[in-house]
Amino acid sequence: MSQEYWRWKEYNWRDEKIDWKAANTITAGVDVGSVSSQAVVMTDGKLFAYSNMRTGSDSPDSARKAMDWALEGTGMKLEHIKYVVGTGYGRVNVPFAQKAITEIACHARGGNMMYGPTVRTILDMGGQDCKAIHCDERGKVTNFLMNDKCAAGTGRGMEVFADLLAVPVEEVGELSFEVDEEPEPVSSTCVVFAKSEATALLRQGWPKSKVLAAYCSAMAHRVYTLLERIGVEKDFAITGGIAKNVGVVRRLEKEVGMKPLTSKYDTQIAGAIGAALFAKALLEKSRK
Amino acid sequence: MLANYGYKDGSGDYFITIDTGKCDGCGDCISACPNGVLEIVENEFDPLEGGQIAAVSEEHRKKIKYSCAPCKPTSGREKLPCISACEPNAITHSW
Numbered sequence: 001m002s003q004e005y006w007r008w009k010e011y012n013w014r015d016e017k018i019d020w021k022a023a024n025t026i027t028a029g030v031d032v033g034s035v036s037s038q039a040v041v042m043t044d045g046k047l048f049a050y051s052n053m054r055t056g057s058d059s060p061d062s063a064r065k066a067m068d069w070a071l072e073g074t075g076m077k078l079e080h081i082k083y084v085v086g087t088g089y090g091r092v093n094v095p096f097a098q099k100a101i102t103e104i105a106c107h108a109r110g111g112n113m114m115y116g117p118t119v120r121t122i123l124d125m126g127g128q129d130c131k132a133i134h135c136d137e138r139g140k141v142t143n144f145l146m147n148d149k150c151a152a153g154t155g156r157g158m159e160v161f162a163d164l165l166a167v168p169v170e171e172v173g174e175l176s177f178e179v180d181e182e183p184e185p186v187s188s189t190c191v192v193f194a195k196s197e198a199t200a201l202l203r204q205g206w207p208k209s210k211v212l213a214a215y216c217s218a219m220a221h222r223v224y225t226l227l228e229r230i231g232v233e234k235d236f237a238i239t240g241g242i243a244k245n246v247g248v249v250r251r252l253e254k255e256v257g258m259k260p261l262t263s264k265y266d267t268q269i270a271g272a273i274g275a276a277l278f279a280k281a282l283l284e285k286s287r288k
Numbered sequence: 289m290l291a292n293y294g295y296k297d298g299s300g301d302y303f304i305t306i307d308t309g310k311c312d313g314c315g316d317c318i319s320a321c322p323n324g325v326l327e328i329v330e331n332e333f334d335p336l337e338g339g340q341i342a343a344v345s346e347e348h349r350k351k352i353k354y355s356c357a358p359c360k361p362t363s364g365r366e367k368l369p370c371i372s373a374c375e376p377n378a379i380t381h382s383w
Contacts, residue, residue, distance in 0.1 A: 102332040141333045143290040149297065149350050226296065229303075278335055285336070 005168050006159035008241070012069050013266075014049035020076055023048075025283055027083045028070075029106065029275025030063050030097060032090030035127025035155055036241065039066035040272035041074075041081065045280055049074055052268050055127075059093035067096070083283040085275040089128070101278055103271045104133060104144050110274030111237055112139025114263040120233040123260075124270065125223065125242035127155040132227050139274075145230050152189040153223040155241040158248075160191055161215050164198060165208045176212040176247035183210050185218035194218065216247035223248075224255040237261040239270035289333055293344035294352050294382070302353040303382040304344050308333065310378035313340030320373035323348075325355050342378070356381070 020026060023043035031038045032055060040050045051070035055062045063086065067078065078096060086094030087106040094100070103124075111122040117137040124131040129148035135141055151157045162169035186201075188194045198211050219242075238260045242248050244267060253259050265273065294303035308331060317326050327345045331338055348355045359368050360383075366372075371379050 099335070101335045105333050105335060141289050143292070144333075145292040145303070147295060149295040229296070229301065230290075230292070281336055 003166075003168075005162040005166055008169050010051075010053040012049070012051035012072060014070075014074055015047060018043055018046065018048050020048055020074065020080075025280055026076070026081050027085075027276050027279035027283055028067070028081045029085050029087060029272040029277070029279060030067060030094045031088040031103065031106070031269070031271035031275060032059055032063050032066075032086065032094060033088045033103075033127050033271070034129070035159075036268060037062045037066040037088070037090075038269045038272040039063075039070040040269055040276045041070055041076065042273075042276040042280060045277065047265070047273070049076075050266070050269050050272065052266065055090065059090035060095050062090065063094040064096070083279040085279040085282070087271050087275040098279075099282060101275060104131060104146070105141055106271045106274030106278065107131065107239055108133050108135035108141045108274065109139040109277050110270040110272070111135065111239055112137075113273055113277060114239075114265045114267075114270055115235070115237040115261040118235045119237045119261060121227070121231075121236045122270075123223065123227060123236070123238045125153065125155065125238060125240040125248075127241065130154055130223055130226060132230050134230060134233060139277075143230050145226060147226050150189075151191040152194070153219050153226070153242075157191040157194075157219065158242060158245065160195060161198065161212070164195055165202075165211060167208060167212065170244070172212055173216070173245040173247035173249070175209050176216045177250075178209040179207075179213045182217065183214045185221055186214045187218075189218060189222040212247065216245070217251045220248050220251035220255060223252060227256065232256050232258060234258065235261050237263070239267050241268050243267035291333065291341075291343065293349050295350060297353075299353070301382050302356075304352060304356075305380045305382070306342055306344075307378045307380075308341045310376040311341045311374075312376060313342065314375070315342070316373040316375065317342055317370045317379060320369040322369065323355050323358065325352065326370060353383075
């Protein structure tokens with residue numbers, strides 16, 4: 001089998017400086033998405049450890065695997081975590097979670113911590129859907145819109161293109177700028193039709209970079225029309241896997257006319273961070 | 289909060305918006321809708337506050353253009369049944 005170009009790097013991380021044994025509240029959030037799963041562990045509201053991996057075909061198993069991997073080498077066990085919140089498509093299938101919360105609320109809450117309280121518009125470009133969320137300074141949702149009816153503007157769509165063009169998905173963004181001039185976006189927003197269109201362009205002799213540029217700008221435009229419906233209020237931020245693809249992000253920022261905020265946190269863990277923050281709030285509420 | 293349920297496709301925008309600040313979860317819209325499009329659910333968007341709100345059911349979210357079609361005014365009807373039933377005026381349709 002040749003290289004799997006769609007495959008992105010899975011990883012885990014921990015903050016070595018935190019002594020979790022001294023923490024008062026240990027909570028966790030598990031985001032079981034359609035394409036990727038994340039587990040975030042927080043000690044007193046601070047990010048302690050996380051993992052990010054592909055979701056398998058078995059949701060309960062993915063949740064457990066993500067959690068085990070986040071805890072790997074930390075000495076912490078699942079029973080040390082006082083409250084776990086599940087979120088994402090597979091949220092009802094997190095066997096060790098005390099509560100399931102919609103990913104819309106979690107992204108708003110997580111985005112509030114990751115990008116600061118000034119963020120008002122969060123665009124989550126997930127594996128299989130795309131959500132535009134407005135939130136207030138406390139990270140409460142004020143307006144939202146979701147597109148989960150088609151794969152246009154999603155991570156999975158990008159994976160399909162990476163595979164078609166034999167370009168590792170993490171290099172798509174950079175490569176899409178290696179063009180003399182920006183081509184017209186592919187006219188189909190549907191991933192299946194866009195793929196046929198791209199194949200035709202390749203056969204006409206277009207270089208890969210130009211095809212990718214045409215696809216990235218089509219995706220940016222498609223997502224922009226979704227954002228337009230609820231409007232873009234300042235500050236603007238993007239979460240999810242596509243937030244790491246500069247080819248889409250920079251073209252989108254041109255359409256929106258606003259630079260998205262950047263964060264020191266991984267954009268893919270926004271939902272799980274929000275879930276862990278809700279877990280903390282719910283735990284504190286129950287202790288009162 | 290404004291919760292938008294529905295989608296946008298090649299033929300247009302099909303969204304039902306429920307203003308959760310206005311919706312009191314009374315359920316009048318549920319009995320008014322002949323197609324069972326709406327339901328009363330726990331307010332998941334504000335997990336710390338909770339409460340009950342109306343929402344478009346999962347089953348209809350991706351096909352409301354068709355689910356709502358029988359009610360769309362083609363004759364002398366003034367308002368959609370769900371909208372007239374809603375006293376706090378929490379429901380709007382985009383099309």
